[in-house]
Amino acid sequence: QNSNATHVPLLILGGGMAGLRAATLLSSSHNFSSYTLIEGSPRLGGRMHATTFGSPTSPGGEHVVELGANWVQGLTNPDTGTTNPVWTLAQAVNLSTTYSDYTDFLPYSSNGTLNADEVNNAMDAFSDAFDTYLSLAGERQAGGLHDMTARTGLRMGGWGERGFVQRAVEYWNFDMEYAMSPDESSWVQVANNNNFTFNDFSDENNLVVDPRGFSTIATSPFYALPASQRGEVRLNSTVTSIGYSSTGVNITLSSGEMLTADYALCTFSLGVLQSPRITFTPPLPSWKQEALSGFAMSTYTKIFLQFSDKFWPDTQFQLYADPHSRGRYTQWQSLDAPGFLPGSKILFTTVTAQDSIRVESMSDSAVLAELLQVLSGMYGPSVVSAVNVTDFYFPRWHANPLFRGTYSNWPAAFHPAELDNLRAPLPGTGAGLGQGRLLFAGEATSFEYFGFLQGAYTEGERAARALANCLLYKGGQAGCLGEVWWGEVLEGEGVGETYV
Numbered sequence: 001q002n003s004n005a006t007h008v009p010l011l012i013l014g015g016g017m018a019g020l021r022a023a024t025l026l027s028s029s030h031n032f033s034s035y036t037l038i039e040g041s042p043r044l045g046g047r048m049h050a051t052t053f054g055s056p057t058s059p060g061g062e063h064v065v066e067l068g069a070n071w072v073q074g075l076t077n078p079d080t081g082t083t084n085p086v087w088t089l090a091q092a093v094n095l096s097t098t099y100s101d102y103t104d105f106l107p108y109s110s111n112g113t114l115n116a117d118e119v120n121n122a123m124d125a126f127s128d129a130f131d132t133y134l135s136l137a138g139e140r141q142a143g144g145l146h147d148m149t150a151r152t153g154l155r156m157g158g159w160g161e162r163g164f165v166q167r168a169v170e171y172w173n174f175d176m177e178y179a180m181s182p183d184e185s186s187w188v189q190v191a192n193n194n195n196f197t198f199n200d201f202s203d204e205n206n207l208v209v210d211p212r213g214f215s216t217i218a219t220s221p222f223y224a225l226p227a228s229q230r231g232e233v234r235l236n237s238t239v240t241s242i243g244y245s246s247t248g249v250n251i252t253l254s255s256g257e258m259l260t261a262d263y264a265l266c267t268f269s270l271g272v273l274q275s276p277r278i279t280f281t282p283p284l285p286s287w288k289q290e291a292l293s294g295f296a297m298s299t300y301t302k303i304f305l306q307f308s309d310k311f312w313p314d315t316q317f318q319l320y321a322d323p324h325s326r327g328r329y330t331q332w333q334s335l336d337a338p339g340f341l342p343g344s345k346i347l348f349t350t351v352t353a354q355d356s357i358r359v360e361s362m363s364d365s366a367v368l369a370e371l372l373q374v375l376s377g378m379y380g381p382s383v384v385s386a387v388n389v390t391d392f393y394f395p396r397w398h399a400n401p402l403f404r405g406t407y408s409n410w411p412a413a414f415h416p417a418e419l420d421n422l423r424a425p426l427p428g429t430g431a432g433l434g435q436g437r438l439l440f441a442g443e444a445t446s447f448e449y450f451g452f453l454q455g456a457y458t459e460g461e462r463a464a465r466a467l468a469n470c471l472l473y474k475g476g477q478a479g480c481l482g483e484v485w486w487g488e489v490l491e492g493e494g495v496g497e498t499y500v
């Protein structure tokens, strides 16, 4: 421990949903404010990030759009009353949201409109196949069978890869949720993840269109606490190294400043933890490195355009089926629609995974030129050349060192016990078992809700309960973190016979 370092009982690393939920719960339910929250950016909210977009002098004007999380995904189950905690937060601050109707779209190809029947038939076929996919995934788990790719599950459900229309429909229904293809994703865990949110809550997605921004759901409960009950918040403070032992944690900031703590909760994204940006001392044990390396961080990029005039239809969405490239600007969403940002003349399209990395490597003008070419194919060159682009922007989440991607996804070869390793505290083995000092929480540590805001929320909450137990009630005694998920780490499974 460094004698020049400031000591606090608890460090919360990261001020996104998980870190803010942990801080708020410790303050509000445990009357504990002896923590310092360290955030690298100048703002709280993390991957909930609203910004102004649109030219104030243009016909569409200036608006607030969400660069990161945008939907409350899963609301309230009408049969059971089970509510997504994110929906509860949104309602508590009267967040403006509007139901996204994914059936409200018109289909296009590179030379105008597409036969709507062909697209609707493909949508129905995908939906039927996905129903079978889900029930077969349930049967696999009940029968103790191993996981396979989501591609396997879709084929077993009767979905075949055919022409470019089916490829676009598949991308629209699968990649637009998981930001990765069925070939790369887990059959069983995508099914579980889908059921935990869209069955247990509801299958509705509400788009947030609130000038205060989505992050209000996490910042508002925190700042509603009396100042004396809140811990210290330090913005613009980037962590470069984290040391941990069975007695405490120390961190170094990019300024060179050091802080020590009895416990720390790290909520940095999986992408950050996968990158070499943070030095751990001692180096992360191989079981931790394997778990972090094995889970997937993908990127989902919304590209915003504002025009001098609205030339697209009044539907919420447009589906573009590119004849050659799967996932090339497949989904377009109009914000200039009732309930969203009417009159804004704003449209956005989304790309994922390798296409996100590709556009991030291009100049803004080169990306815009591609989009105008696609729109010219969809609506006709004369329609598109008759309007001006009054604003254009997209965030580079993959390149951003504070995120390195947008959200996690479960790859097919990832064993569920590895997720326990991913979230297990350090030091986590041997004598330190159950006595870890450095905890991990965030969307990627959630078995049920990886990828979603509700994952970050529930994991922040779990970690806060465990920390309260150790810091306040059980005096750091062995096993004070509680809960089975701080259990034995998986150190590799036997493969049965070996090939020599």
Ligand SMILES: Cc1cc2nc3c(=O)[nH]c(=O)nc-3n(C[C@H](O)[C@H](O)[C@H](O)COP(=O)(O)OP(=O)(O)OC[C@H]3O[C@@H](n4cnc5c(N)ncnc54)[C@H](O)[C@@H]3O)c2cc1C
Pocket: 013, 014, 015, 016, 017, 018, 019, 038, 039, 040, 041, 044, 045, 046, 047, 048, 067, 068, 069, 070, 071, 072, 073, 237, 238, 239, 240, 267, 268, 269, 272, 278, 300, 301, 302, 397, 401, 402, 403, 405, 406, 407, 441, 442, 443, 444, 451, 452, 453, 454, 455, 456
């Ligand atoms: C484009 C996009 C679209 C999404 N869409 C949805 C959606 O519609 N619905 C939904 O439910 N979820 C969505 N998500 C996922 C959702 O945003 C995340 O699950 C959630 O916000 C993650 O919260 P977190 O606290 O785990 O992590 P984060 O929000 O990443 O918080 C971690 C914090 O740590 C900080 N940090 C990182 N490194 C350092 C460092 N070295 N030093 C100091 N601070 C650091 C970061 O700045 C960040 O503020 C989307 C995400 C993105 C990016």
